[in-house]
Amino acid sequence: MDTLSYKTISANKATVQKEWVVVDATDLVLGRMGSKVAKLLRGKYKPNFTPHVDCGDNVIIVNAEKVQLTGAKWTDRIYLSHTGYPGGQREITPEKLMEKSPEKLVKKVVKGMLPKNKLGAKLLGNLYVFAGPEHNMQAQQPKQIDLNTLK
Numbered sequence: 001m002d003t004l005s006y007k008t009i010s011a012n013k014a015t016v017q018k019e020w021v022v023v024d025a026t027d028l029v030l031g032r033m034g035s036k037v038a039k040l041l042r043g044k045y046k047p048n049f050t051p052h053v054d055c056g057d058n059v060i061i062v063n064a065e066k067v068q069l070t071g072a073k074w075t076d077r078i079y080l081s082h083t084g085y086p087g088g089q090r091e092i093t094p095e096k097l098m099e100k101s102p103e104k105l106v107k108k109v110v111k112g113m114l115p116k117n118k119l120g121a122k123l124l125g126n127l128y129v130f131a132g133p134e135h136n137m138q139a140q141q142p143k144q145i146d147l148n149t150l151k
Contacts, residue, residue, distance in 0.1 A: 011050040016043075019057045020142035022135070026066040028147065030094075030109055033067065036147045038113035041123045045150060054119065058126045060142055065102040065131045069094060079108065103129040 021040065025033055043049050043056035069077075074095040081090050097105045106129045114120040128137060 009048055011048045011053050011055045013053065015048075016053065016055045017046075018055075020060065020137065020140040021057050021145040022060045022062060022142045023145060023147055024063055024133075025061050025106065026063045027068055030067045030069050030106070033147060034106070034109040035113055036150050037061065037110050037127070039150070040145075041110070041114065041126055052119065054122055054126070056123060056126065058128070058140070058142075060128045060130070060135050060137050061106055062130050062133050062135055064106045064129050065098070067102070067106065074098075102131045 023033070023037060023040075037059055039045060040059050041056040043054070046055060049055060075093055077094055078091045079094070079097065081092075082088050083090065092100075094105060097108075107124070107127065110127055111120075111124050114123050128135065
């Protein structure tokens, strides 16, 4: 029988091609940037994407302090956390979190867009956020990427 046979290629840890990419967060909207970075970390822009495998890239975000939020989200949005003790619920706005640590704000947003399981925790380990324009990952020879070209 002369028919074409197509096989679904499933990536595994040995066959995955991971790259290092740098994203400049200057004047990017936080949520839109976060969703594209989450897709990069997950590997959804690659043709051999496999849902249960870490096939995404290692992402370095620079200039996290220059990220933007639209509307009044700087003061109106509230992030809740809990210490674990009775009455230990804490709240913080993006504005206060940005003053405290811009890296934590960006990581928090990207973490919320990743799967809530062991794979999501592992993928978050592939994200490196820096407040300023400098990073210490030059040895990996990362390539600059423009998020506006991605869908």
